Amino acid sequence: MKSKFIPSFSLGQTSGKRFYTTAIAGLIGLMMAIPAANAVCTTPPGGGTSTAIWDAHMNEIASMGEIEPVDFQIGDQMIYRVRKRSDRRTRDSVLEHLRAIAPRIEEFQRYFPTAAEREEALERVESGDEDELKYVPTPPDRPVLLVESDLDLLGSTLAFTTCAEKGEMHDLNSFVEVDEDGEVIERAVPLPESLCIVAVRSHTIDSAEEMRFVLAHEWVHTMQSGSYDFTEKPLWWQEGSAEWGAHKVIEGSDIRDHKIEQFFDRQPECSLTQHSYDAQPFFFWGEQEYGTDWGISLGMAGPEYLKYPRRAAEILPPAQWLEWAIAQADQSITMPDGRPLPHKAEFEPLRITGSCETTIEGPPLSVQLREVTFPEGAASPLTINPNGAQLAYRYVVDPNGSGEPSKWAPVSDTTELEPPSGPMQIAAIMPSGEDLNVTMSLDNSGGLTCACHIGSWMEQATADDEAEDTFDGALEAIEMYRGMVPPDQLAELEKAKQMIQSSDTKDRFRFRGAAEQIFELGGEGEVTYDNDGPIVTFKPGGSFIIEDPHTLTDGKSTVNYNTYIHSGEWIIENGVLKIDLQDFTYKGTVEGPVSDGPQTFGGSNKHSSYVGGGGQWIASCDDNGVTLIPADERERGPGKDAVLKAR
Secondary structure, eight states, X not given: OOOOOOOOOOOOXXXXXSEEESTTTTSSSTTTTOOOOTTOOOOOOOSOOOHHHHHHHHHHHHTTOOOEEOSOOXXXXXXXXOOOGGGTTSOOHHHHHHHHHHHHXXXXXXXXXXXXXXXXXXXXXXXXXXXXXXXXXXXXXXOEEEEEOOOOOSTXXXXXEEEEOTTSXXXXXXXXXXXXXXXXXXXXXXXXXTOEEEEEOGGGOOSHHHHHHHHHHHHHHHHHHHHOOOSOOOHHHHHHHHHHHHHHHSTTOOTTHHHHHHHHHHGGGSOGGGOSGGGXXXXXXXXXXXXXXHHHHGGGGOGGGTSSHHHHGGGSOHHHHHHHHHHHHHTOOBOTTSOBOSSOOOOEEEEOTTTSEEEEEEOTTOOEEEEEEOOTTOOSOEEEEOTTOEEEEEESSOTTTTSSOOOOEEEOSOEEEOOOSSOEEEEEEOOSSSOEEEEEEEOXXXXXXXXXXXXXXXXXXXXXXXXXXXXXXXXXXXXXXXXXXXXXXXXXXXXXXXHHHTSOOEEOOSSSOSHHHHHTGGGSOEEEESSSSOEEEEOTTSEEEEEOOEEEEOSSOEEEEXXXXXXXXEEEETTEEEEEEEEEEEEEEEEOTTSSSOEXXXXXXXXXXXXXXOEEEEEEEETTEEEEEESSGGGOSTTOSEEEEEO
C-alpha cells in the first residue's frame, strides 16, 4: 500500500437551500436503474423536480401515519420506520435487509471522522492553535427515516434519498395527516432535526441482493450528507463513491457490472467529472493505491474542487494521474473485494503510416489509450510532444528480447525516440481543464516514409460482371481471319475457338499474372493459388513486392511455385503513384512421371511479361484499405481499379 495522499483544500460554501432531493431532484438515486447511452457524457441536473411530484411523495409518506424508532441503529445514525397501514402486520423484509447489512455499513463508517476528532478540531480553534478550519471533521450522524413508496412517478428509479440541512427540520414536517374532520393529527413521535429520508421503491427491485445493494448505496448518501458541509454534490463524486461504498458493503455483487462497462465506453469522450454512477472504477483504484480513507477524504475538498476538471485535477499530483492511466492500461484495477473488474479499458488502434503525423485527443481528466502502428522499416526518429499531458509509452514486445511488453516510460517534454520495430502503446491524460492534444510524427522527407498505401495488402477480385475478358479480342480475330485460313487448317482454328469459349478468361486482378488463364485454357490444366488474391506490399523508402505463390498441374506433372515474387520501386510525383516493375524471383519444385520425386528449381530475371500492376495510379485510402485508380482517365472504367484490403 502506498502512502496515502489526502488533499488539503478550502471548504466549499453551502448553497443556502433548506434541503436537497436526490432521486426527485436528480441528485441521488434518480437513475439508479436506468443505464444511459454509452457515448453521452453526464451533465449536472438542471433544476429540481416539479412541485407536484415532490408534494405527491411527501403526502404519501405523511399519510402513512406515525413514525417509529426501530430497535437498532447504524453507528451514530438513529433509524426510524414508517409503513403503510396495510403493511404493518406483514413481515418487514426491507428493514430485515437493512439490519443484515448494518455491521458492514458500520465498518465503512469507521473510515469517516469521529465525534472525538470533531471536538479536537474545534478545541484547536478555540485555543488559538488554528485560526480557521478548512474542514470540520464530522461523523455520519444523520437520523434516517426508512420508507417504501408505491408511486410510479419516477420511471425505473429504485430508490431516492432526501436530507434536510443540518440542524433544520425536513420539509416533510410541513406535510401532515388530517382526520375525517380535517383536523391535523399531531405526530406522537416528532421528526428529528437533520433528518434524511431513504425511500425505497420495492416494486421495482427484483432480488434480495439488489435490495441490499440499493439500501447500501442510499445509506452512503446519508453518510455523505452527515459528513460533508456542502449541499451541491457533483454527480461523479456523489454517485461514484456511493457505488464504491455499496460494493464494500455488498461483496461479490455483479448487479452494477453494466455501470462499470459504461465507464470504459464513455471515458474516451468524457471527462472524469462528466461521469456519474459509472465513475466507481476511479474509487476502486484510489482505494487500491492510497487506502479507503483516501476515497472518503475526497469529499473534504468541497464542490468547487469536484465539479470542474480544472479544479478536480488538483485532487492528485500530475504524476499520480498518470498512474491512474497506467493502471487502466495494465488492467490492474480490481473490485473492492479483490475480484477482477468485469469490464476493462481497451487500447484503440492508431496508424501513423498515412502522413507520418497523428494526434491523440480527448477531454481533460480522460484516460486515452492507443496502440500505435508504424510504417514497416521506418528509419526516421519518432517525435512525441505531450503538450502538457501526462504520458507514458511502452513497446508491445520489449526490444531487449524478453517477449513481454517493455516497462512504461514517462514522457513529460518533447522527446525523440528510435523508430520502433513493432507497435507501441500509449497511456495519456490531461490533468487540467484543457483538452488533451498529444502529437506524434516521423520525418517524411521525400514522401517515402509515410503514405496511405504503405503496408501489406491483399488484392480483392473484381466482380464477374465488371471483370474484363482478356481473350474477347481473340474470338473476334478468329472470325475475321477465318476466310484467310487454308481449308486443311480450319479444324485447328475451330479447336482454338472452342478452347477459348470453354475457358474462364476473365481478368479479375491487376497484380496477378495470366498464368491461370493460359494454363487452364481448354480445361486441360489447373492452377491453385495459395491466397485468394496476390499480396502487394509497399515498403517505406520506395520498394514494393507482389507475392503470389501457386501450383500448376495437368494431371501428370505438378509445378509448385512456393516463391513467386515480382518486385520493383515506387515513387509519388505530383500526387501520382508511379510503380516500376523490375525483377521476378521464383523458387519451387516440379514433379512428373519420370522426375524421381520433387525436383527443386529457382531463378530470377528482369522480365515478367504476364504480370500487370506497373504503371501510374491515384491512391484513394479509407479505413477499409486502398483503391488504386488508373492515373490516365482514358484507362478508367469498370474492372480497372485495384482494390487492396489489409491482410
